[in-house]
Amino acid sequence: MNFQKITHRIMISLALIICLNPILLPQIVDATGNIPQSNNEDFSIELIGSYEIGGSTTDVEVEGSIACISDLSSGIHIVDVSDPQHPKKKGLYLDGPPADGPHEIHLENNRVYVADWYDGLMIGDISNPRRPKQLGQHLDGGEAYGIDVQDEIAYLGDAEDGFEIINVTDPSNPVELAQMRNFGFIGSVFIQESLAFILEIRVGLHIINVSDPEHPVLLSSFSKPTATRVIVxxxxxxxxxYNQGLSILNITNASNPIEIGSLQTLTFNLVIEDDLLYTTGFQEGIKIYNISNVADPQLLTSYSEYAGDYLGIDIQNGYLFCTISKFGMQIFSTPHSTDAEAIADSIPGYNFLTIMQVLVGVFGLIFWKERENNL
Known part of the structure; x- marks a missing residue:
């Protein structure tokens, strides 16, 4: 093989590297921390949009391009967040004058399940967000506060009636399967497979086997008197x-939860995505932790620029949605935001650089291939 051919093949290899560089670029960005993995550097969130209500917002759930926000005074706001920078109101559900109003909500398959205090469990259809429909209600005289839904069964936390399990296969006719009234005020509820994690105000966490929803069985309890939210x-x-910080429990044996870590920080609500824990803590705002080592969470960043109580929190496509009492909802971009424009904006000149690299690579390949064929 002569010197010219060797030179030509080297040039073709270089052209391929140039052409592939736009593919490799995100990996380089990843490694430097702009799109974080497990390091603590350069992680930040940016406020990009807001939706003002002005009432007493408590919770937020996001599914696809729709966010549902519970407000104690005005009901459930249905908001289009397809453009996170410009959220738009689509409709309002439960907009009557309730005695207290909706607390926790669960959004799934265009149905919104609401723990609506004196009105019990409310089920609405928001497939047409401009005209939400009431599908059904379960009302037994209690005070509904916490809600989670799995496999068409609703798990309700109640201030008076304890823990309730309700079949919602037919949302127009919810059927109560079981009730555990030996508890006091049940707040937040979280379901994972056959286990229910419920929080009793002034007591702490109870773990319940709900594999047979008609016969739930208490497995264990963990003392945490000011517990507000739980996630697994x-x-x-x-x-x-709340003011007792965050407890981290190993529940490999659900009958014997073991505390393996803690954070001494004001915490009200929380959500997890991958190895990141997002928390709200009233006027302490938002805090984000790396939990790749669950026993030793590392604070990545925090945000508390608005003078209000940060309460509800959810994450969708890397965007963070947070409710603030007496304001409404704020939307933040994170390094995990999947919107192409947001990613491009975080890398100056990325679009121009990408186009130039592709063009140079393609023309280089064509030129050197023709030269080689002519030899």
């Missing part, structure tokens, strides 16, 4: 407890 990832339970 695999065999790890994260327990937010």
């Amino acid at each position: 990832k695999q065999d790890i339970c994260f327990l937010a407890a």
